[in-house]
Amino acid sequence: MRVSVIGGSTVTESQAKSAERVGRRLAQRGHTVVCGGLGGVMEAACRGASETDGRTIGILPGEERAAANPHVDVPIATGLGHARNALVVMNGDAVIAVDGGVGTLSEVGYAGVFDRPIAGIGTHDAPGVEPVGSAAEAVTYVEETVESRGETDV
Secondary structure (H helix, E strand, C coil), X not given: CEEEEEECCCCCHHHHHHHHHHHXXXXXXXXXXXXXXXXXXXXXXXXXXXXXXXXXXXXXXXXCHHHCCCCCXXXXXXXXXXXXXXXXXXXXXXXXXXXCCHHHHHHXXXXXXXXXXXXXXXXXXXXXXXXXXXXXXHHHHHHHHHHHHCCCCC
């Protein structure tokens, strides 16, 4: 399964560790991390996944694949700026949000539009977001929800 990990591009050490645990847990469970490919939550989740031999995809806002953080396996340059947020969410079967500002909120909105289950760790209180307290809870929530729907696009 592919899971979109979204969140702030500027994060505290605690938020980065949380995102890293999400990436690590997803990789341990055999899932691919999809993200916006840059820093903050995106880089931390990719770092956690790559340190656990997981696969990562970064859907970048700019035109240069080289702009991706060093833990992205597959960088995808879009040249779309923030409009790429729709692609980040669309390319996951589920979404895990860690922290985040208005960019993350737009991705949460797209997750609702595309009917993706959303687990949230310290993120927006928005319709469709299931608040969870840990990476393990987030991964379990998205796995169980996607499985119950029978809808993965592997």
